[in-house]
Amino acid sequence: MDSTEIAIVGGGIIGLSLALELVAAGRQVTVFERGTAASEASVAAAGMLADQDPENPAELKQLSSLSRSLWTDFRQQVERLSGMAVPVHTRRSIQVAHHLPEGFTEATPEEIASVAPGLNTSGKSAFFLEEESICPPELSAALPVAVRAAGISLLEQTSVEAVHDRADGIEIVTSNGSWLAGQVVYTTGAWAAQLPGLPAAPRKGQMIYASLDHPLDCVLRSPDVYIVPRGGGYFVIGATVEDAGFDKQVHDDDIQALLARAAALWPPIGNATIVSTWAGLRPVSPDHLPILGPLDDQGKGRTWAAVAHYRNGILQAPGTARLMREFIEGQQLSVDPTPFRCDRFALSSVQ
Incomplete structure (x- = not known):
């Protein structure tokens, strides 16, 4: 059985951005993508980095501001690793x-x-x-190349069929064999509804x-x-x-x-x-906010989710990657994660 320190299930912009963030922190990462990386919402978006949009929910302000502050470095990192241009097309x-x-x-x-x-x-x-826009097809072409250049194993056409909690880690059964991971992060976008308790x-x-x-x-x-x-x-x-x-x-x-x-x-x-x-x-999600943070309720810190970014996935990718790395490494968090906690829908149903 192959093994990895951190498995990311879902190879869209959220998953790939997180992979780059984690590998830069010295972690070993494998990304499992059921189809082609960055080929769903990641490539279909308009690419507006609309962190100042007054129509955004107020709860998004901290995460959007953090992400916008990281976007230039993120874009340049992708360009440097991939050798492909991801230019800014408009600036206001x-x-x-x-x-x-x-x-x-x-x-x-x-x-x-x-x-x-x-x-x-x-x-x-x-x-x-004053906000920028980029072209998501350009980003979606460069990002998988950058991820592989960073030493991340990106396994496309590899669907995750089952996940089993074990004493020595988490067994991930895929269409191309089984893996043992120390931690799993779900970044499955619109398919997150297949996970228990995530109403995306x-x-x-x-x-x-x-x-x-x-x-x-x-x-x-x-x-x-x-x-x-x-x-x-x-x-x-x-x-x-x-x-x-x-x-x-x-x-x-x-x-x-x-x-x-x-x-x-x-x-x-x-x-x-x-x-x-x-x-x-x-x-x-039902409240139009991302679902971010730990999934398990026993304090093991093994399973995580970063899904449901709705219309702001391109903007919020670098900030989400930073917040999730801080979660996983037990560091002080850059933004208050309370509005995004994974169990908030279960909590609201019993109040």
Whole structure:
């Protein structure tokens, strides 16, 4: 039987980021991925590092701020290890909202016109956010390469079929043989619902990749839609939010409605050519907060979870990796983990 110090079940951006964090701390790590690494929500996302988004739950502020402070180093680490570019595509956003949130300054019509001519703010407030965006397909191509270059064993097409607690560790039965691990971390995204006590579920999001010969160098976002420039006249438009299980079919009616919402926000995008469409599965918990921390209730410190990041997985990956390493190594935690504890749903049901 093969062995590893720490097994990570799930090879999306959360699992791979954690693997890099742990190996940098001197731990031996093996990642088990049922399909292809970074090929689900990791690659389907829009890539906005929206740590200042006032629509985010207040409980996310600490984790999002920590993660944003780590993102540049994380991106550069991935580039250095992989030899592949993961560039920043935009560095600010304009958010359109029904009301101006406290602490934000409303943008003037002149400021908006200088950046996004034609933006429709009728009856609403608009304000600038200093936030970056990256391209998830670029990150998803580079991250598995970086992980392997760091000396991490990444086993793709290897599903975990059973896990058994033993006196000498945890036996992991996979489709390609059994392993013995000292600790296991579940980073299974939308598939976390298969674990007892973790009420995570998929939320489908359909998206558009479009081309338009019209300059724009900032993200445009409203409660209904976002438009993310990718450079070279390409844009990502998203996204639907659907409770559709694991269905990833794309429907033309939904795509046309999404494009219409984008055109209502920024009319020039109504002339865009649709290049491709896709759907991803966001992992979400009942309270829309991540599920992070120890899974076992006997203080063994053997099993952990880092799932259900919903619409902020790309942003929160480095911060989650840091927090989970601190958990695993028994260090002082960088953020208060109380809102994210794995047993909070069981606790709420008996109160």
